[in-house]
Amino acid sequence: MSDTYGASVTLTVFGESHGPAVGATVTGLAPGVPIDLDFMRAQLDLRRAKGRISTARAEADEVRVVSGMYRGAATGTALTLLIENTNVRSGDYAKTATLLRPGHADYTAYMKYGGHQDARGGGHFSGRLTAPVVAAGSIFTRLLREKGVVIATHLARCAGVDDAPFSDDPAERAAQADLLNRADFAVLDEARGREMTRAIEAAAARGDSVGGVLETVLLGLPAGLGEPFFGSVESTLAALFFSIPAVKGVEFGLGFGFADRFGSTANDPFCMENGRVVTATNHNGGINGGITNGMPVVVRTVVKPTPSIYIKQQTVDFTARQNAELQINGRHDPCILHRARVVQDSLAAFGVADLCGQHFGVRWQEGTAWNMD
Numbered sequence: 001m002s003d004t005y006g007a008s009v010t011l012t013v014f015g016e017s018h019g020p021a022v023g024a025t026v027t028g029l030a031p032g033v034p035i036d037l038d039f040m041r042a043q044l045d046l047r048r049a050k051g052r053i054s055t056a057r058a059e060a061d062e063v064r065v066v067s068g069m070y071r072g073a074a075t076g077t078a079l080t081l082l083i084e085n086t087n088v089r090s091g092d093y094a095k096t097a098t099l100l101r102p103g104h105a106d107y108t109a110y111m112k113y114g115g116h117q118d119a120r121g122g123g124h125f126s127g128r129l130t131a132p133v134v135a136a137g138s139i140f141t142r143l144l145r146e147k148g149v150v151i152a153t154h155l156a157r158c159a160g161v162d163d164a165p166f167s168d169d170p171a172e173r174a175a176q177a178d179l180l181n182r183a184d185f186a187v188l189d190e191a192r193g194r195e196m197t198r199a200i201e202a203a204a205a206r207g208d209s210v211g212g213v214l215e216t217v218l219l220g221l222p223a224g225l226g227e228p229f230f231g232s233v234e235s236t237l238a239a240l241f242f243s244i245p246a247v248k249g250v251e252f253g254l255g256f257g258f259a260d261r262f263g264s265t266a267n268d269p270f271c272m273e274n275g276r277v278v279t280a281t282n283h284n285g286g287i288n289g290g291i292t293n294g295m296p297v298v299v300r301t302v303v304k305p306t307p308s309i310y311i312k313q314q315t316v317d318f319t320a321r322q323n324a325e326l327q328i329n330g331r332h333d334p335c336i337l338h339r340a341r342v343v344q345d346s347l348a349a350f351g352v353a354d355l356c357g358q359h360f361g362v363r364w365q366e367g368t369a370w371n372m373d
């Protein structure tokens with residue numbers, strides 16, 4: 001069983017939705033790397049449940065740093081972050097505890113852990129585990145921004161509504177990324193965002209849920225990051241994104257859109273621009289042969305509709321071994337995307353940090369420039 005990921009830096013997550021706390025441990029931080037708790041809070045705030053489009057479970061998400069930090073910076077030993085669960089209503093789950101939620105991990109958890117799992121509120125499979133991911137990821141997001149790397153995600157599609165695309169102009173795209181990173185509901189076109197919100201609310205009013213697509217851009221990455229085979233940029237980011245509960249697909253650049261292209265319209269022609277090698281198009285999403293080519297990395301995930309819905313569903317009572325009807329109580333997100341986008345940013349930042357460590361060595365974390373020499 002592995003709740004740990006990474007090579008040059010590692011991230012471990014632990015906890016259960018209705019246990020005392022959830023948390024994360026990070027290793028491989030260089031001594032002196034800033035642990036900016038204000039920035040950490042701001043990032044957690046982007047994931048916080050707000051309004052009718054999110055769960056009614058409101059958590060304070062106060063982070064306690066229990067190891068690895070001294071005077072606001074990393075010591076270089078394991079850094080552990082704890083976030084207490086303060087708003088737990090396990091009674092909501094008691095009546096339906098043996099009824100398997102379709103689309104959730106109740107059945108697979110039973111099969112793997114034989115009943116020893118803490119099933120309350122989804123236990124270890126809950127979206128709650130993504131709070132410490134965001135807290136830990138904020139350290140890498142901040143570090144990368146100092147090097148000029150900006151990561152941003154928008155709801156490219158939600159509840160059947162498309163957002164506007166990112167601009168092709170680098171300055172405009174950077175401004176868009178900046179806006180997204182401060183927005184509660186991360187869209188490039190506010191009118192489309194309002195349409196999405198209305199569609200989420202309408203589904204929620206029917207007791208249903210919706211899904212969509214999150215698109216992330218990674219701007220300012222140097223060419224040459226990543227490994228040619230198992231440690232490719234695609235494999236690293238995909239492994240991390242598939243750990244986000246409810247993510248069911250990942251594609252880079254044109255992704256599945258390559259299927260019907262000819263080579264002549266799929267390739268990205270190279271050209272010189274201000275003394276730099278660039279590509280005229282970016283169908284490959286900034287990655288060739290598993291390695292960054294210096295163009296923006298573009299990656300999309302598909303996030304399924306929240307499995308816990310309030311509409312009656314057909315299921316099985318696992319203990320009685322018979323068919324049953326399930327009427328879910330509890331508090332649930334009618335849509336996951338607007339909360340998950342900062343989780344995606346955080347894991348992207350962690351993945352890039354890991355690749356940087358493998359490429360440049362741990363000293364890349366020091367100073368403000370890339371320490372490549």
Ligand SMILES: Cc1cc2nc3c(=O)[nH]c(=O)nc-3n(C[C@H](O)[C@H](O)[C@H](O)COP(=O)(O)O)c2cc1C
Binds near residue numbers: 247308
């Ligand atoms: C931020 C976030 C919030 C989530 N909230 C809920 C929720 O309220 N109810 C629910 O059933 N699933 C929620 N999920 C999704 C489930 O945790 C996930 O679907 C489940 O663990 C099964 O995993 P799978 O969908 O990856 O197969 C959430 C996921 C994330 C990332």
